[in-house]
Amino acid sequence: MGPELTIPPIFSPIPPAIHPRHAAIDAQTSAWAETVGIGTEELRARLVSHGIGTFSAMILPDGRDEVVSLLSDFILWLFGVDDGCCEESDLGHRPGDLIALLHRLLRIAxxxxxxxxxxxxLAVGLRDLRARVSRYGTHSQAARWIDALREYFFSVAWEAEHRRAGTVPGLDDYTLMRLYDGATTVVLPLLEMGHGYELQPHERDSPATRAAAEMASFIITWDNDILSHHKESRSKGYWLNVIRVLEHHHGMAPDEALATAVAQRDRVMCRYLRLKDDLMATAGPQLRRYLTSLTHFVRAAQDWGISSVRYTTPHDPAQLPTSFSDRPTDDRDLPLGIPVVAWWWDLPTLTGTPGACTATATGTG
Ligand code: 3E9
Ligand code: MG
Ligand code: MG
Ligand code: MG
Ligand code: MG
Ligand code: MG
Structure with a gap:
């Protein structure tokens, strides 16, 4: 257990938003988890108290009700895998056996x-999720959802090998793993389904759109590492988090590692907002909608991250902020020194004003 860290308000110029049916969606997800029987009774009782329906309602504040509900059940299912099979289980120390289970689940999807x-x-729940993905998405959206599950599974297997060996990956490897093991990319196809459109492949696969999606994953997972540090560092078993990586490999004290992680996510947030505004200027309606949803996703993870009992842990309170800052601690438009993501700074010159970190987020899609 490391020393207690006090987390300062983090920089977020993105306005908050929530779907009006959030309470009903949260209640439906609790009922779904119970019917399917996700996790042990003990894990399930914890998961249904985390407000996952509220989180989903913040990701898709004006999405179709059925898809917000699908997303909510899916995120609970993901925690059933991440907590139940990886972080809190013996299987999470046996990457080979874990891969076998995950392969079978992929076949079911x-x-x-x-x-x-x-x-x-988990298989029963996945069959139900798959049926609903098919109902609200196209064949190619379902295929991309399965591909994204595969990349998530691949990354948790890598993480499981570090857990088995008791090792901490370096910052570059950690960043690469974290772009996938936070399960951010599996949510992306549901952003489209939430509004009943299909992003054209030439738009989705353009380097700039890919970079925006990767940057959103980076911000969401760095924010999670910052806000879940208390929960994770007090857990009984192995834990992995950017703060731990910076302490372990860069010789930083905990507060220095925290400040470094905050500065990294602030720089990516500035870069993301400039790129988004730049793309918005020429995007068609679908790409505009997608970028608006990505931005809601970033803010949703922040609002949920500072408020869910999953992270505030009232029985042993975390020192979390209750608000956000409108100023980045670092707004330099320079690569982070993490080679796997250096390409975000190689995109064609952006037209936005450097340092204009207070860009808008909603109302544009
Ligand atoms: C997140 O990382 C693990 C995922 C499986 C959680 C499911 C969440 C999403 C699909 C949306 C992305 C949201 C995030 C990352 C909050 P980690 O560090 O294991 O999560 P934890 O809650 O244990 O800190
Ligand atoms: Mg919306
Ligand atoms: Mg995890
Ligand atoms: Mg976790
Ligand atoms: Mg975490
Ligand atoms: Mg939206």
């Missing part, structure tokens, strides 16, 4: 009729 894991609650 692709072909739900496959006679595998027929009574396993």
């Amino acid at each position: 692709q072909n739900p009729e496959t006679p595998l894991l027929e009574r396993d609650p």
Whole structure:
């Protein structure tokens, strides 16, 4: 257990938003988890107290009700995998066995009729999620959702090897792993489904859109590392977090590691907002909608991260902020010195004003 860190208000110029049916969606997700039987009773009781429906309602504040509900059940399911199979379980120390389970789950996502894991609650839940993805998305959106699950599973297997060996990856490897193991990319197809459109491949796969999505993943997962540090550093087992990586490999004291992580996410937030505004200027309606949803996703993780009992842990309170800052601690438009993401600064010159970090987030899509 490390020394207690006090987390300062983090920089977020993005306005908050929430779907009006958040309470009903949260209640439906609790009922879904119970019906499917996700996790042990103890884990399930914790998960249904975390306000995951509220989180989903913040990600898609004006999305279709059915898809906000689908997203909510899916995020609870993801925590069933991340907490139940990886971070709090023996399987999470056996990467080979974990990969076998995850492969079988992928087959179920692709072909739900496959006679595998027929009574396993995670498989039962995944079959239901897959049916709803097919109902609200196109075939290619379903295929991308499965591909994104594969990249999430691949990264948690890598993390499991570090857990087994008791090792801490360096910052570059950690960043690469974290772009996927925060399960941010599996949410992206649902952003489209939430508003009933399909982003054209030439828009989705353009380097600038890809960079925006990667930067959103970076901000969401760095924010999670900052806000979940208390929960994670007090957990009984192995834990991995950018603050731990910076302490371990860069010889930083905890408060120095925290300030460094905050500065990194502030710089990426500034870069993200400039890129988003730049893309918005020429984007068609679908890409505008997508970028607006990505931005809601970033803010949702912040609002949920400072308020969910998952992170505030009232029985042993975390020192979390209750508000946000309108000023970055570092607004330099320079690469972070993390090679795997240096390409974000190689995109064609942005037209936005450097340092204009107070850009708007909503009302544009
Ligand atoms: C997050 O990292 C793990 C994911 C499986 C959580 C599911 C969340 C999403 C799909 C949306 C992204 C939101 C985030 C990252 C908050 P980690 O550090 O294991 O999460 P924890 O809650 O344990 O800190
Ligand atoms: Mg919306
Ligand atoms: Mg995790
Ligand atoms: Mg976790
Ligand atoms: Mg965390
Ligand atoms: Mg939205």
